Amino acid sequence: MGVLLFTVDIRGNTFKVCLFFYLLVMTPIIVESKVRSLTLNSIFTHFPFQSLLHTHDSVAQRDFEPALPPLPDDAMEEDEDSVKIVSLVKTKDPLGATIKKDKSSGAIVVARVMKGGSADKSGLIHEGDELKEVNGVSLEHRKPKEILPLLACSEGAVKFKIIPGSTKEDMTSQTLTIPQLFVRTLFDYDPTEDPTIPCKDAAVAFRRGDVLQVVSTDDDTWWQACHLGDGGSRAGLIPSKQLRSFRLGRKSRRASKTAKLRRWSSEVHGTICPPTYIEVVPYHKEPTDRHRLIVLVGPSGVGVNELKRRLVISDPDLYGVSVPYTTREKRIREKEGVNYHFVSVQALYRGNYYGSNLDSVQRVMAEGKVCLLDVHPSNIKHVYTSEFKPYVVFVKPPRIEELRLTRRRAKFVCEEDCKQVRMFSEEDFEDMIDQAEMLDSQYGHLFDKVIVNGDIATAFRELKAELKKVDNLEVQWVPAVWMHSTPTKAWRSCSSLTGWI
Numbered sequence: 001m002g003v004l005l006f007t008v009d010i011r012g013n014t015f016k017v018c019l020f021f022y023l024l025v026m027t028p029i030i031v032e033s034k035v036r037s038l039t040l041n042s043i044f045t046h047f048p049f050q051s052l053l054h055t056h057d058s059v060a061q062r063d064f065e066p067a068l069p070p071l072p073d074d075a076m077e078e079d080e081d082s083v084k085i086v087s088l089v090k091t092k093d094p095l096g097a098t099i100k101k102d103k104s105s106g107a108i109v110v111a112r113v114m115k116g117g118s119a120d121k122s123g124l125i126h127e128g129d130e131l132k133e134v135n136g137v138s139l140e141h142r143k144p145k146e147i148l149p150l151l152a153c154s155e156g157a158v159k160f161k162i163i164p165g166s167t168k169e170d171m172t173s174q175t176l177t178i179p180q181l182f183v184r185t186l187f188d189y190d191p192t193e194d195p196t197i198p199c200k201d202a203a204v205a206f207r208r209g210d211v212l213q214v215v216s217t218d219d220d221t222w223w224q225a226c227h228l229g230d231g232g233s234r235a236g237l238i239p240s241k242q243l244r245s246f247r248l249g250r251k252s253r254r255a256s257k258t259a260k261l262r263r264w265s266s267e268v269h270g271t272i273c274p275p276t277y278i279e280v281v282p283y284h285k286e287p288t289d290r291h292r293l294i295v296l297v298g299p300s301g302v303g304v305n306e307l308k309r310r311l312v313i314s315d316p317d318l319y320g321v322s323v324p325y326t327t328r329e330k331r332i333r334e335k336e337g338v339n340y341h342f343v344s345v346q347a348l349y350r351g352n353y354y355g356s357n358l359d360s361v362q363r364v365m366a367e368g369k370v371c372l373l374d375v376h377p378s379n380i381k382h383v384y385t386s387e388f389k390p391y392v393v394f395v396k397p398p399r400i401e402e403l404r405l406t407r408r409r410a411k412f413v414c415e416e417d418c419k420q421v422r423m424f425s426e427e428d429f430e431d432m433i434d435q436a437e438m439l440d441s442q443y444g445h446l447f448d449k450v451i452v453n454g455d456i457a458t459a460f461r462e463l464k465a466e467l468k469k470v471d472n473l474e475v476q477w478v479p480a481v482w483m484h485s486t487p488t489k490a491w492r493s494c495s496s497l498t499g500w501i
């Protein structure tokens, strides 16, 4: 009786429980009656017991799963240890692996297995495995692109003949030890425009500012990641930090020969990382925490001061401004201590540029206010710390047609030595747009939000709503170094680059 109980428990506790109760009731009867064989016969021919046995047989034969094709006759002809026959049931999703041709041997090998894909979940296909056959078709002398149609036209089960790669065990142990790693992307990535991606369908597209969970950094060139919130889904390929940095370096060298201003340069950014990925961690804002510093940047004349002014007027108890220091001359209508503190070069910095006194920022923040700071983006690095947790808003001009319409009556206080207030000229609009493009290409990776200042009322509403959202969000993704002072182990383990914040 015990044996029967054990056998039925192959699949589903329901059968086990039914059989257990059945035997519990019937066994005393069997023992007490002297005609054991007759009783057993009646038990086994009893309808419910017959049904249970039938169910058991079905389960034991596993005929609840799609039928997999039988093993080919010649499967065992090759060295038994080195050949593996793997059958995967194909769904509407791809199998989740990429293949490549090994340059030296000409063999077709598994290049990558996507985390969470069918191949990964099966645990039967690994990176480095050599594919010999797909559905009985030999892959010898075939190119990877000829193999994809073979997979596409197969339905139900796909059968692979595989020679396992030697690195399988090492890879498994590496993958299991990767701690959780989240990054904010500092550039847009569209795999359809990347000719070097091994497989466009296996890639993940993203926009600057997206948060991704990186699930594999085993490969130096292509990492595997999925969008935040898609945790359970299949991961895809993204350019690794190393690949992106390499490309940036190349682009920068090319650009330096032509448009000097537009190249990305570590000199401009000081200690801020190159625009690849930045490791982020969740920051759980406590009600007692100070407000984050709001940094507003934009080309001259775009309306940063106008927006700041409107914010303070709208809620003077909540918003405060830090009056920046400058070494330039005072312009007409500007007041000392209101627009700027005008100081000499010797007293402040070397060179004629905007600076902001951190004490004044700290004072506004200590009053429990949201401090609005207007600086050139090259100065963001001074406040890029856990103390200030800056949230950077880029105020961008609209298209020139809208600038002409919206600034018809606006007065422009021109740069540097010009002390006159005058109407905007066509040249001012062009300069503003050019400057905005330059700021975006050099510092765009530092911007958390872009506000287009076309209609002033709309821009102001959008800005105010955004600041409110930032202030109320309970969980915010911020650079890991703000919370841990050094990058996490996960990031260090995948990063061979220096130049971190």
Ligand SMILES: Nc1ncnc2c1ncn2[C@@H]1O[C@H](COP(=O)(O)OP(=O)(O)OP(=O)(O)O)[C@@H](O)[C@H]1O
Pocket (backbone or CB within 6 Å): 298, 299, 300, 301, 302, 303, 304, 305, 306, 307, 406, 407, 410, 411, 412, 413, 453, 454, 455, 456, 457, 459
């Ligand atoms: N959306 C808008 N529509 C119409 N006028 C605007 C708009 N935004 C700003 N202005 C006007 O444009 C002029 C310049 O704006 P503002 O002084 O705020 O520029 P800014 O970005 O602070 O420039 P700077 O950094 O050189 O001081 C002001 O007269 C302002 O009122």
